[in-house]
Amino acid sequence: MATKRLTQKDIARLAGVSQATVSLVLNGSADDTRRIPEQTRVRIQDVIARTGYVADPVARRMVKGRNDILGVFTYEPAFPSAQADFFAPFLFGIEEAAHQCGYDLLLMTAAARGTDGRKKIFDETNRLRLADGCLVLGRNFDREELAQLVEGDFPFVAVGRRDDVGSPVPYVGADYAAATGELVAQAQAHGHRAFAYVGPSEGAESTVDRWRGFSNALQPSALAVHWPEVDSDPQELLQAVRDAGATVAFFTELADAIPFRRLAIAEGLSVPGDMSVVVLGSHLRPGETGTAFTTYAIPREEMGRRATLALVDRLEGRAGLEQTLLSCERVEGETLGPPKTNE
Amino acid sequence: MATKRLTQKDIARLAGVSQATVSLVLNGSADDTRRIPEQTRVRIQDVIARTGYVADPVARRMVKGRNDILGVFTYEPAFPSAQADFFAPFLFGIEEAAHQCGYDLLLMTAAARGTDGRKKIFDETNRLRLADGCLVLGRNFDREELAQLVEGDFPFVAVGRRDDVGSPVPYVGADYAAATGELVAQAQAHGHRAFAYVGPSEGAESTVDRWRGFSNALQPSALAVHWPEVDSDPQELLQAVRDAGATVAFFTELADAIPFRRLAIAEGLSVPGDMSVVVLGSHLRPGETGTAFTTYAIPREEMGRRATLALVDRLEGRAGLEQTLLSCERVEGETLGPPKTNE
DNA sequence: TCCATGCGCTAATACGTATTAGTTATGCGT
């Protein structure tokens, strides 16, 4: 029977006590509880068991100010299949850690969009504060919103490095710069002297970090060509790279590397002999592309896990603002090797 | 500066009005709002904008009784990688539909465990009612808990068919029985006359449905062997199937079919010539196993999507209890064919 | 006999918002 929802008042009436007593039986301190005689306690527990009453978590949260829920905020919808391979690993890690710590997850991917069409955290329908704290996820996090978040009293941790916005932003990220630098060093060790970089050098932090790692590891003269556009015509791109005399191409996007390699081979080049291809962090499952690209693995699950733990530490007063970079494991692959010497 | 959280009272004080007025400006009906002069409204809006105030969703929910959040309850943790391929598609569908309808998702996989070690919905830390309604997910849903849920006034929809528990359970499931029946028919059309069934016939609804579809489509005499154990020794299993003279084996678990086929081939049998193998619904990505098994695809995303829409319909008073079975698309594969005639 | 003590409970309040039923001031008509 879909009757009205039970409240403590109902339980109290049925047990012949006051609402306060019911509440005390449910969550009084040891002191309080001991002051309620066995008999009364049992009577109340009986009614509760019989009726299947459970306390309303909303009311509870109003009073206690917390409810063991972690919000997960993303700009881009996290799940739609196109994004799934990218986001899912973060969520796996987050869920695992949250579960471990006894928290539930509130997924907020549906916030309203502002007049500029961007999703906003601080809008009137914001449900963020239902949670005790939140994790923020997504590549293109709005700077202003982030600043507002930092400014406010709402605890959060970003998954992925974020630049300071006035104050430092707590995060657990991946060390793209170091990982990229290592790949550059490896290519240099193989004897490469002319590099191509395909992908932007500005924008999101992750983009900047890759570029920084790349250019810091390289003597400037070794950069044969920087092709900032993404998803451009492979033909045109390959032409430019060959014209520049580059023997290795670094890609920020796997989606660009795949047709590039295919076309190179179609044009009679050997990979990696004539043209090495390096991808800067992939999110496709190995084997799914048919090619084992040389790259590094972004520890997405671990990032999620660690960010969650950092947030919980903050919530439970065990730690302050944390900024951590996890290292990326190199994936050897088969697309980076010594250049053929045609001299 | 982590100051105290702003409330409407603060805004009211700053704007020189009462809390009620602030609330009216924020969400008064058109009537109410028109009665507040432009000047006052602007003054209040200014303060709100300046301070970045947002209403506390918890308090809001207390009053309004809803907050556009859908709970997703699973017994098994949904994300840990082992389960990921199974659960993720449901969540993709759910998230997509929820997003579309303007709902956020509360993932509850962390509920406490009862004394029997099982997770419970109705325990004292239950956060279910934070949401407006919920979706329940998972193979081994506790009958008693489900009954309690049906009995209560909390709206929910199950993903996957559920038996009645006193009253009917609203669900959106997949029609395993029909899909299984079709595969049996196809095998029969190929000329198979002796069938093996590897997997249980009792337990969760999905298990029962498969078995029902199987045995309904088959004349009883054609069942050469029913091997109810899962994950048993392939050697022993293959022996039993061959001894029984079966020419086709139906598996409820892909994990059983893989070593079975491998062993059969190792022993010189051709698949499907000497031994056909059919899998009853798979959750691995095609190609990942290296073999294209004949099976059917469980429309997991669609199930999630439809269940979510059904729940939202219920919440918004557009529909009542719904019980829907979606059909599963056949995956031809290469492991079912006509048996070699050795006569 | 009277006060102190402890027991077993309850009244009252806070949490932050939405909403309804007013209340005060102002203008208008007569």
Next chain:
DNA sequence: ACGCATAACTAATACGTATTAGCGCATGGA
């Protein structure tokens, strides 16, 4: 000058729980 309508608000309350202060009663000691 008086009532009456209307504009522009506000006071009060409800939502369901946790928590604190405290009340009435019985008992014990002086």
